[in-house]
Amino acid sequence: MPVDELMKEAELHEVRDRIRLFELDRREFLRLCGGGLLVCMSAVAGAQESGRNFGGHALPQEVSAWIHIDADGKVTVFTGKVEIGQNIRTSLAQSVAEELRAPFASIAMTMGDTDLVPWDMGTFGSRTTPTMGPQLRTMAMTARQMLVEAAAQRWKADPASLIAEDGRVTNPATSESLGYGEITRGEKLVAKVSGDPTLTPATEWKIAGTAMPKVNGREFVTGKHTYPSDVVRPGMVFGKVLRAAGYNATLISVDTSGAEKMPGVQVVRDGDFVGVVADDVWTAEQALGKIDAKWNVPAQISNAELFAALKKGAGDDGQTEIGAALASAEVKLEKTYTVAYIAHAPLEPRAAVAEWTDGKLTVWTGTQRPFGVKDELARAFRLGAGQVRVMMPDMGSGYGGKHTGECAVEAARLAKAAGKPVKLVWTREEEFTWAYFRPAGVMEIRSGVQRDGTLVAWEHHNYNSGPSAIGTPYKVATKVERYHEWREAPLAQGSYRGLAATANHFARETHMDELAHELGMDPLEFRLKNLDDARLRAVFEAAAERFGWGKEKSTAQRGFGVAGGTEKGGYTAACAEVEIDAGKKVRIRRVVQAWESGAVVNPDGLRNQIMGAMVQAIGGALFEQVQFAHGKVTNPHFAEYRVPRFRDTPEIEVVLIDRTDLPSAGAGETGIVALAPAVGNAIFAATGVRLRDMPMAVGAGNREQAVAGSE
Amino acid sequence: MADLKLHVNGAEMQTQAAEDEPLLWVLRNRLGLTGTKYGCGEGQCGACTVLLDGKATRSCLTPASAAVDAKITTIEGLEQQGRLTAVQQAFLEEGAMQCGYCTSGMVMAATALLREHAHPSEEQVMEAMNGNMCRCGTYPRIAAAIRRAAWGTVEKKGAAYARG
Numbered sequence: 001m002p003v004d005e006l007m008k009e010a011e012l013h014e015v016r017d018r019i020r021l022f023e024l025d026r027r028e029f030l031r032l033c034g035g036g037l038l039v040c041m042s043a044v045a046g047a048q049e050s051g052r053n054f055g056g057h058a059l060p061q062e063v064s065a066w067i068h069i070d071a072d073g074k075v076t077v078f079t080g081k082v083e084i085g086q087n088i089r090t091s092l093a094q095s096v097a098e099e100l101r102a103p104f105a106s107i108a109m110t111m112g113d114t115d116l117v118p119w120d121m122g123t124f125g126s127r128t129t130p131t132m133g134p135q136l137r138t139m140a141m142t143a144r145q146m147l148v149e150a151a152a153q154r155w156k157a158d159p160a161s162l163i164a165e166d167g168r169v170t171n172p173a174t175s176e177s178l179g180y181g182e183i184t185r186g187e188k189l190v191a192k193v194s195g196d197p198t199l200t201p202a203t204e205w206k207i208a209g210t211a212m213p214k215v216n217g218r219e220f221v222t223g224k225h226t227y228p229s230d231v232v233r234p235g236m237v238f239g240k241v242l243r244a245a246g247y248n249a250t251l252i253s254v255d256t257s258g259a260e261k262m263p264g265v266q267v268v269r270d271g272d273f274v275g276v277v278a279d280d281v282w283t284a285e286q287a288l289g290k291i292d293a294k295w296n297v298p299a300q301i302s303n304a305e306l307f308a309a310l311k312k313g314a315g316d317d318g319q320t321e322i323g324a325a326l327a328s329a330e331v332k333l334e335k336t337y338t339v340a341y342i343a344h345a346p347l348e349p350r351a352a353v354a355e356w357t358d359g360k361l362t363v364w365t366g367t368q369r370p371f372g373v374k375d376e377l378a379r380a381f382r383l384g385a386g387q388v389r390v391m392m393p394d395m396g397s398g399y400g401g402k403h404t405g406e407c408a409v410e411a412a413r414l415a416k417a418a419g420k421p422v423k424l425v426w427t428r429e430e431e432f433t434w435a436y437f438r439p440a441g442v443m444e445i446r447s448g449v450q451r452d453g454t455l456v457a458w459e460h461h462n463y464n465s466g467p468s469a470i471g472t473p474y475k476v477a478t479k480v481e482r483y484h485e486w487r488e489a490p491l492a493q494g495s496y497r498g499l500a501a502t503a504n505h506f507a508r509e510t511h512m513d514e515l516a517h518e519l520g521m522d523p524l525e526f527r528l529k530n531l532d533d534a535r536l537r538a539v540f541e542a543a544a545e546r547f548g549w550g551k552e553k554s555t556a557q558r559g560f561g562v563a564g565g566t567e568k569g570g571y572t573a574a575c576a577e578v579e580i581d582a583g584k585k586v587r588i589r590r591v592v593q594a595w596e597s598g599a600v601v602n603p604d605g606l607r608n609q610i611m612g613a614m615v616q617a618i619g620g621a622l623f624e625q626v627q628f629a630h631g632k633v634t635n636p637h638f639a640e641y642r643v644p645r646f647r648d649t650p651e652i653e654v655v656l657i658d659r660t661d662l663p664s665a666g667a668g669e670t671g672i673v674a675l676a677p678a679v680g681n682a683i684f685a686a687t688g689v690r691l692r693d694m695p696m697a698v699g700a701g702n703r704e705q706a707v708a709g710s711e
Numbered sequence: 712m713a714d715l716k717l718h719v720n721g722a723e724m725q726t727q728a729a730e731d732e733p734l735l736w737v738l739r740n741r742l743g744l745t746g747t748k749y750g751c752g753e754g755q756c757g758a759c760t761v762l763l764d765g766k767a768t769r770s771c772l773t774p775a776s777a778a779v780d781a782k783i784t785t786i787e788g789l790e791q792q793g794r795l796t797a798v799q800q801a802f803l804e805e806g807a808m809q810c811g812y813c814t815s816g817m818v819m820a821a822t823a824l825l826r827e828h829a830h831p832s833e834e835q836v837m838e839a840m841n842g843n844m845c846r847c848g849t850y851p852r853i854a855a856a857i858r859r860a861a862w863g864t865v866e867k868k869g870a871a872y873a874r875g
């Protein structure tokens with residue numbers, strides 16, 4: 001993804017100001033690293049965006065900012081990327097172990113601690129594997145070269161004759177051998193490296209490329225892992241924040257006397273911000289309930305009026321821009337598709353523990369952008385960069401939903417008033433209401449195709465949901481693809497796993513299916529006829545082969561559908577089988593999805609990600625939908641906002657294509673895009689009913705079973 | 712605030728809690744047992760699942776005062792002298808987690824299920840587990856872990872199981 005597109009996505013996170021310059025304080029860094037030696041040297045530039053001046057942040061080019069080897073040979077790796085279930089704590093450590101030629105077990109990752117790690121824009125956009133991976137590999141490779149050279153000096157040997165392996169440098173001629181820790185002890189190594197990094201090709205990987213189990217898996221099955229909401233500080237108290245009666249509301253009056261009378265309760269008031277602090281969360285909840293507030297909530301649209309307002313607001317005039325090309329086509333089709341607002345609903349809601357010590361603020365919080373949250377805190381409390389530290393313990397996920405720092409700011413505000421560390425954990429209802437959402441969108445597609453199946457004209461407009469993956473991968477002579485912003489969106493909109501790629505793929509791959517049926521062609525054959533991209537063809541073919549595409553015909557009870565696409569360096573295609581019962585209930589029976597994103601760093605972690613994305617996709621495809629009216633979400637509970645559960649999960653098969661000849665791309669997002677259109681196409685194949693709105697099931701948003709509706 | 716005596720993971724534990732305070736808050740905030748998670752507070756997600764006398768129970772909906780006579784087992788109480796239970800071991804071997812936030816509740820629900828049905832049918836697995844949510848979508852691996860714990864080569868006898 002180009003840098004400006006990344007910045008565009010960063011802007012989507014409701015971050016209002018530009019990020020401030022952050023300079024790594026070297027002395028502080030050294031102190032925090034403790035004993036042992038730093039391997040200091042310049043490194044080659046350009047392995048990632050870091051080489052550039054990114055939003056005012058020139059990232060450190062010294063190996064020491066990224067990798068530290070202590071006297072025992074223990075390796076600490078520093079990165080601003082964070083672990084949220086996508087398994088990069090493991091996969092990045094594999095990459096470092098590989099290039100450093102060190103045992104996997106000797107690598108520990110320090111992630112997302114703004115005092116310790118180099119500045120990072122955030123963990124989103126599937127950027128960790130393609131950018132942080134090579135960055136850390138370059139640093140590790142450089143460190144390894146230094147270690148070899150230092151050993152060569154000590155032994156008066158030719159560096160080229162030495163072998164770095166398993167955390168040791170060995171001289172095969174003399175059998176002399178030194179551990180990495182023994183080499184760095186007592187010496188400070190400074191050197192410059194020039195030229196392009198020659199990283200170990202994936203074909204020769206021994207540690208990377210293997211199914212290494214999750215590094216700290218045991219912590220999770222024993223309940224020992226400390227999530228942000230589990231952090232405890234000495235003297236810590238619990239906070240709650242009063243929420244407005246609706247979006248854009250203003251506070252008319254508030255009576256806090258009832259709460260103030262409760263023993264041990266402190267009420268905090270700062271403009272429209274009202275909160276309480278108590279020794280335990282139960283008392284804080286009771287106290288909050290005793291606050292009587294009157295709000296003025298302005299009139300706002302409800303989800304019933306959403307799409308009409310959206311089309312109008314985003315300037316959908318229904319006019320075509322490819323009239324001539326369409327006129328020459330033998331078959332024409334014009335259809336509209338929609339996607340609803342949906343919630344991330346990470347199982348761990350937003351949580352923060354804030355602590356003020358001597359004017360310095362430390363916050364432990366769950367976020368995908370620790371440095372972004374740090375900036376928000378610095379702004380909110382007018383602090384210098386050196387006065388705020390954000391730490392991000394591996395959290396209960398985010399899916400693009402935890403880029404902002406509102407919970408951290410609230411906890412810090414309460415802690416400032418309380419004079420004690422404060423823990424604030426949002427309730428599920430707060431998370432459903434006061435987080436941001438995946439934007440709703442309308443997609444208009446007009447197309448023209450010849451009777452022989454050749455696509456000749458294509459026009460795809462996306463209103464509000466976003467531009468990602470709006471470009472068709474299919475060959476077409478005349479095309480227009482355009483994203484239209486809507487500035488008056490009624491809900492806070494932000495990033496999401498796959499973001500607009502889900503909406504644009506749903507529209508495009510459904511439309512392609514419609515065209516195939518108009519032509520009487522097999523949907524897979526029609527796609528392949530119009531597709532040159534070899535990588536995309538390969539995933540379509542792999543999924544179809546494993547699925548047994550075309551072996552059976554769809555019936556009224558069983559339908560088969562296919563869909564695929566590419567985004568952010570990932571290529572995917574899915575074949576789905578659905579079952580329709582007499583009551584028109586839909587059940588997804590089986591999905592085979594093929595995936596290719598270059599060289600595979602950890603096949604087990606990758607399968608887990610793709611499978612997880614497929615399961616999550618079921619929700620958006622069939623039943624997830626944020627409902628709202630009068631500035632309020634009306635289904636802010638899991639009882640009303642239905643997410644995929646065990647019973648919704650089909651038989652899933654992931655077919656991985658490992659392209660060791662290609663650089664590794666990220667895989668956290670694009671695995672989500674193919675399922676919805678594949679399922680919709682399968683429903684059509686069985687029922688003849690074409691569903692163009694996500695979620696596709698009638699009764700969406702409540703606990704009703706998914707039912708294929710009629711047009 | 713009233714004195715509260717609970718029997719947790721084989722030990723008597725004393726604390727003070729408000730009347731009606733959910734067991735989840737008492738475990739997490741008063742007894743330091745943060746392995747049991749909050750996901751919804753409404754009985755919808757299963758992240759807070761603990762065992763009361765061996766039965767899977769939503770600690771967010773159970774007042775602590777209602778648990779005084781029960782033997783409570785939390786995720787922290789499964790491991791014995793460094794030995795994981797068959798269920799914990801199976802979750803590790805199947806890689807049945809992503810962010811892991813649902814894992815405590817999943818392991819507890821699966822533990823209760825396998826105590827009741829040593830070799831559960833597919834329907835029994837669904838029945839027991841459907842109330843436990845994994846937003847990361849790890850269900851197929853969790854189901855596989857349960858099968859492995861029930862039928863696999865993993866040792867699953869004696870002290871390795873949680874005591875009720």
Ligand code: FES
Pocket residue numbers: 748749750751752753754755756757758759760769770771772
């Ligand atoms: S926290 Fe108890 S069921 Fe969700």
Ligand code: FES
Pocket residue numbers: 085347396397808809810811812813814844845846847848849
């Ligand atoms: S692993 Fe993240 S919620 Fe289950």
